[in-house]
Amino acid sequence: MELLTIIQVLDSTMRLATPLLLACLAGLYSERAGIFDIGLEGKMLAAALLSAAVAFTSGNVWLGMLAGIGASMALSLIHGIASITFRGNQLISGVAINFLASGLTVLIAQDWFSQGGRTPSLAGSARFEPITLPGALTRVRDIAEASPLMQIYSELVSGHTIIVYLSLLLVPLTWWVLFRTRFGLRLRAVGENPAAVDTAGISVVGIRFAAVMICGILCGIAGAYLATALQAQFVKEMTAGRGFIALAALIFAKWRPWHALSACLLFGLLQAIAVRFQSIDVGTFTIPVQFMEALPYILTVVILAGFVGKAIPPRAGGEPYIKER
Amino acid sequence: MEKMPKWADATLVPLISLLLAAFLSALVILAIGEDPVAAFKLMVEGALMRSSGWGYTLYYATNFIFTGLAVAVAFHARLFNIGGEGQAMIAGLGVALCCLYIPWPHWSFALLGSCFFAGLFGAAWALIPAYLQAKRGSHIVITTIMFNYIAFSVLGYMLVNVLRPARAMDPASARFPAATNLPTFEDMFSTAAAPLFRSAPVNVSFFVALAACVLVYLLIWRTRLGYEIRHFGFSETAANYAGTSSVRITIVAMLISGALAGLMAVNTTQGEAERLILNSTEGAGFIGIAVALMGRNHPVGVLLAALLFGFLYQGGAELALWTNIPRELITVIQALVILFTGALDNMVRAPLERIFLSMRKNKGAL
Numbered sequence: 001m002e003l004l005t006i007i008q009v010l011d012s013t014m015r016l017a018t019p020l021l022l023a024c025l026a027g028l029y030s031e032r033a034g035i036f037d038i039g040l041e042g043k044m045l046a047a048a049l050l051s052a053a054v055a056f057t058s059g060n061v062w063l064g065m066l067a068g069i070g071a072s073m074a075l076s077l078i079h080g081i082a083s084i085t086f087r088g089n090q091l092i093s094g095v096a097i098n099f100l101a102s103g104l105t106v107l108i109a110q111d112w113f114s115q116g117g118r119t120p121s122l123a124g125s126a127r128f129e130p131i132t133l134p135g136a137l138t139r140v141r142d143i144a145e146a147s148p149l150m151q152i153y154s155e156l157v158s159g160h161t162i163i164v165y166l167s168l169l170l171v172p173l174t175w176w177v178l179f180r181t182r183f184g185l186r187l188r189a190v191g192e193n194p195a196a197v198d199t200a201g202i203s204v205v206g207i208r209f210a211a212v213m214i215c216g217i218l219c220g221i222a223g224a225y226l227a228t229a230l231q232a233q234f235v236k237e238m239t240a241g242r243g244f245i246a247l248a249a250l251i252f253a254k255w256r257p258w259h260a261l262s263a264c265l266l267f268g269l270l271q272a273i274a275v276r277f278q279s280i281d282v283g284t285f286t287i288p289v290q291f292m293e294a295l296p297y298i299l300t301v302v303i304l305a306g307f308v309g310k311a312i313p314p315r316a317g318g319e320p321y322i323k324e325r
Numbered sequence: 326m327e328k329m330p331k332w333a334d335a336t337l338v339p340l341i342s343l344l345l346a347a348f349l350s351a352l353v354i355l356a357i358g359e360d361p362v363a364a365f366k367l368m369v370e371g372a373l374m375r376s377s378g379w380g381y382t383l384y385y386a387t388n389f390i391f392t393g394l395a396v397a398v399a400f401h402a403r404l405f406n407i408g409g410e411g412q413a414m415i416a417g418l419g420v421a422l423c424c425l426y427i428p429w430p431h432w433s434f435a436l437l438g439s440c441f442f443a444g445l446f447g448a449a450w451a452l453i454p455a456y457l458q459a460k461r462g463s464h465i466v467i468t469t470i471m472f473n474y475i476a477f478s479v480l481g482y483m484l485v486n487v488l489r490p491a492r493a494m495d496p497a498s499a500r501f502p503a504a505t506n507l508p509t510f511e512d513m514f515s516t517a518a519a520p521l522f523r524s525a526p527v528n529v530s531f532f533v534a535l536a537a538c539v540l541v542y543l544l545i546w547r548t549r550l551g552y553e554i555r556h557f558g559f560s561e562t563a564a565n566y567a568g569t570s571s572v573r574i575t576i577v578a579m580l581i582s583g584a585l586a587g588l589m590a591v592n593t594t595q596g597e598a599e600r601l602i603l604n605s606t607e608g609a610g611f612i613g614i615a616v617a618l619m620g621r622n623h624p625v626g627v628l629l630a631a632l633l634f635g636f637l638y639q640g641g642a643e644l645a646l647w648t649n650i651p652r653e654l655i656t657v658i659q660a661l662v663i664l665f666t667g668a669l670d671n672m673v674r675a676p677l678e679r680i681f682l683s684m685r686k687n688k689g690a691l
Contacts, residue, residue, distance in 0.1 A: 038466065082668035091405055091466050093668035095614060096660045103656030104353070110651050111357040117651060244470055251467065288486065294478035297471040301453075304463035304471075313464070 003148055007155045009272050014156065015230060016275075017268025018164045019044065019222045023246035024253070024260045025167075025174050026218035032178065032255055033211030034191035034316040038094035039079055040219055041243025042101030047072040047223025049105040052119040052234035053112055055126040061228050064126065068227075069220030075101060076216030084208050087320030098243075106236050119227075119234040128229035131165070133158035161229040163221060168261075170218075175257040187211055191314035194321040204321045219243075248300035255314065267296045329674075329681045335626070339619050341673050342665035343633075350658045359650055367647060368640025378639060380510055380525020385609075386635030387527065387592045390534040392613025393620060393627040394541050395586035400622045401545055402578035403558040408454060408469025409586035410610025411476030412447040416587030418483055419446030420594045421601035424501040425488075432529075435505040439595050440533060440588060447587015448580040450476060455579030459572040465579070473610075484603055498601040507596045528596040530588075534631075537585060538624040544581070545624075554578050586610060608656075615659045618666040634659070 023040045030037040047068035055064025075097050082093040106117035113119055136158035137143050143154050178184035186207050189197045194204045226242075227234045245267050252266075253259035274292035351361035372378045392409045399406035419442035429435035454468035481496065488498040507529050510522040545551040557564040557574040565571060593605040612634055619633070620626025641655035665673060 038470070078664070082664065086669055086671040088668035088670055088672075090668075091407075092614070092618070092663060095407065095611070096664035096668055099611070099656050099660035099663065103653040103658075103660060106651050106653035107353065107357060107657065110649070110653075114649075117653070241474060244474065247467065248471065288482050290478040290482040290485075294475045297474045301457070301463070301468055301471050301475075304461075304468055305457050306461045306463070 004144060004151055004155070007151055009269070009276055011156045011159075012272040012275065013265060013269045014160060014164060015268075016271045017264045018167050019226050019230065019242055020246045020249055020267055021167045021261060021264040022163075022170070022218050022222035022225065023243055024249045024264050025170055025257065026215040026222065027247055027250045028174065028178075028253075028255060028257060028260060029187070029211045029218070030215035031250065031317055032191045032314055033187045033208050034194060034314055034319065034321070035079070035083055035208055035212055036090040036094065036318045037079065037212075037215060038091060038244075038247060039075065039097035039101075040215075040246055041239050041241065042094075042098035043072040043075045043216060043219035044223040044226065044243055045098075045105055045237070045239045046075055046101040047220040048227035048238055049109055049119070049223075049234045051220075051224035052122060052227035053109070055228050056119055056122055056233075059124070059126050061122075061126055061128055061224075064228055065221065065224040068224040069217050072220030072223060073213060073216035076212050076219075080209050080212040083320065084205055084212070087322065090318055090320075102237065105234070109234060109236075117236045122228060122232045126228070127232055128161035128163060128225070130159045130161055161225070163225045163229055167221075167225075171257050171261045178257065183207075183210075188314075190321075191316055194316050198321070198323060204323075208321075222246075245296050248296055251300055251313075252303050254312070270295050329678050333677065333681065334674075335621055335623070337677060338670070338673055339621060339626070339630075339666055341677070342662065342669075343619070345665050345673070346658055346661035349661050350654065353654070353657060354650060357650065359648055364644055364648065364650060367643055368636070371643025371646075372636045372639040376521045377523045377525045378643075380522035380527040381639040381642070382632070382635040383510070383531055384525065384527040384592070384597065384635070385638040386631045387531045387534045387596075388589045388609040389612050389616045389631035389634045390538060390628060391589040391592070392586050392610050393616030393631050394537055394613075394624065395582045395610075396613045396617035397620065397622040397624075397627055398541060398545070398554070398585060399578055399582040400617055401551075401558045402554045402574055403561075404455075404458070404575065404578060404582070405466050406451070406469055406579065406582045406586070407466055407614065408451060408472050408583070408610070409589075409613045410606050410608065411469070411473035412450045412583045412586040413589045413593075413606045413610050414473075414476040414480045415450040416443040416447035416590035417594045417601050417605050418480060419443050419587070420590045421488060421498045421501075424505040424595055425498065429502070429504050432505060432507055435595070436507060436529065436533075436591070439505070439591050443587040443590045444584035445587075447590070448584040450587075451579045451583025452576070455576045455583075458579075459575035481603060484601065488601060496603050500600045501595065505595060506599055507591075509596075526597040528592065530592040530596045533588065533591065535628075537588065538628050541585070542624040550577065586613065612659055615662045615666070619662055 023044055027037050027040055050071040051064040051068030054067035055061045079093050079097055082088040083090040109117045109119060132138055137146055137154040143151055178188060186197060186202055190204055190207045198204050226238060249260060249263035249267055252263040270292055274289055354361040354364050372382045395409050396406055420439045423439045423442040424435060427438060429438065450472060454465050454472055457463040457468055458465040484496040489496060490499045509528045511525060515521045553569045553574055557569055561571060589609060594601055598605055616627055616630040616634055620630040637655050637658055641652050644650045645652040
């Protein structure tokens with residue numbers, strides 16, 4: 001295989017891993033605070049629609065992203081009210097949110113644009129454009145003729161949208177927030193032993209709501225990235241299971257930020273390979289494309305099974321906190 | 326002291342949740358500039374006023390009975406099986422293999438055979454998540470979700486590379502032999518003078534679904550195994566103390582759940598499409614969650630809730646046909662039902678409990 005081909009696959013890995021990474025970090029905040037969230041998918045979907053719709057109407061992608069974040073946070077609020085305030089089942093609430101988003105996005109898109117549940121194509125300032133880093137080549141022919149180092153710089157490092165770089169910065173930031181700040185300590189404690197946090201006079205409900213809302217913001221950015229950067233419009237069910245792959249990556253990473261980055265890059269790579277090569281010849285037999293598509297899920301099951309290091313979730317995860325009276 | 330009589334818990338809570346969901350859905354319809362009353366009339370017209378409408382309503386209800394029972398049985402063991410969709414997909418594979426490669430003399434034998442294979446394949450697909458939950462402590466919700474996606478890939482691979490007839494373009498199996506085709510209600514109940522259920526897909530597997538309701542009732546409330554499942558669901562430690570093995574109950578409950586979800590494939594694959602297609606489940610596995618929650622995990626409740634969702638599905642198709650309201654409205658209603666009956670249960674229940682408590686106090690004062 002040519003070096004350029006490999007670089008191109010890695011380049012699309014970066015682009016495909018970004019929404020996974022954002023959603024994965026979103027889930028990290030929520031689950032570290034003890035709130036399971038299988039509604040990542042729905043929140044991304046809602047954000048994708050509203051960001052594309054507002055970006056198209058206003059012509060400003062930043063306004064679009066803000067609207068997307070708003071939509072995602074609204075769903076987060078529902079999740080918070082159901083699972084924190086009313087101490088309902090967090091998993092069922094997540095399922096409901098996924099369906100709510102799946103249905104409402106099509107209804108709204110159809111009502112707004114009458115194009116069969118999609119938005120019109122976005123162009124110009126309604127999209128996040130790739131950023132060319134200084135000195136990078138942009139023309140395909142120039143890149144093909146450049147030196148390997150220049151190829152890597154121009155193709156892989158340069159030419160992404162701002163969200164890709166932003167999401168990479170979020171990894172150390174998340175690590176710092178969770179493991180080096182007072183808020184992070186409390187957030188993790190709420191996920192492990194809420195009673196202890198409560199005894200210290202800190203509001204369990206407050207911390208958990210904060211975590212769920214941060215999750216909403218990050219899912220909102222992820223959805224906006226899907227509709228305005230990776231693709232140039234909203235289409236029905238465009239998240240295509242990414243919320244669940246992100247959840248898989250979160251388990252794969254055992255709820256740790258740096259590992260989340262590697263897990264998302266791995267799953268992004270699998271997606272990039274599946275997109276680029278329909279089936280792969282390995283000497284005597286071929287690996288079907290369906291296997292590549294299923295690989296993230298299979299890997300997650302293997303990890304969950306504890307055969308390759310056990311994944312232990314935050315101890316109070318999924319349990320509503322009932323204050324003693 | 327019980328806070329609320331049993332009948333109120335079983336009927337009032339789901340009914341109020343349904344009313345809330347209906348009210349919010351009406352608001353959604355208003356918001357997109359349509360008339361909710363007219364929309365409801367159209368749904369009733371299309372789903373219940375003609376026998377062919379009933380034919381579709383009952384066809385969808387058949388799927389939802391199976392998947393609703395599947396979720397309900399797992400719920401009794403306090404297991405949340407979101408994998409009905411994947412189990413039904415793989416069961417479709419079992420039905421297709423059974424219909425394509427076994428020369429059945431008559432549809433009745435073919436029905437027995439395909440029910441067996443559908444149950445077997447569905448149960449098999451639930452086995453690994455069940456085993457991992459029981460033995461390795463992997464969360465069943467996550468593993469069953471993962472298995473839904475894996476099932477989709479397996480099905481895609483089988484249809485594209487194995488079952489697709491030569492020279493065919495779409496990923497689907499060959500048509501099943503005519504001897505395996507199940508009689509529809511049209512075949513059974515129509516006479517030359519009075520045609521009924523014209524070209525509706527509802528077929529004999531509806532009766533299989535009714536039988537499944539009875540069997541699940543007997544299993545859960547009239548057998549030792551059912552008692553153990555409920556005991557386990559109520560308190561795992563107490564069940565263990567009484568000598569019930571967690572591993573056995575988890576696996577058995579999930580196998581039954583998977584088999585029930587799988588039976589749905591008989592209706593869609595053998596009954597309707599008469600070949601295996603990629604998207605035969607159409608999300609029915611997920612609707613089972615709403616059906617089970619609304620039906621309070623009781624077969625009678627599941628049956629009623631399945632009929633309701635069958636009506637919504639068929640009515641929703643009518644709406645999409647005649648108005649500007651897309652089919653996805655039903656997904657919204659389904660989401661609201663899951664939200665109110667499942668996650669916001671306490672919000673609906675708490676005020677009701679307060680009302681009943683105050684009523685009892687008044688009685689005591691008299």
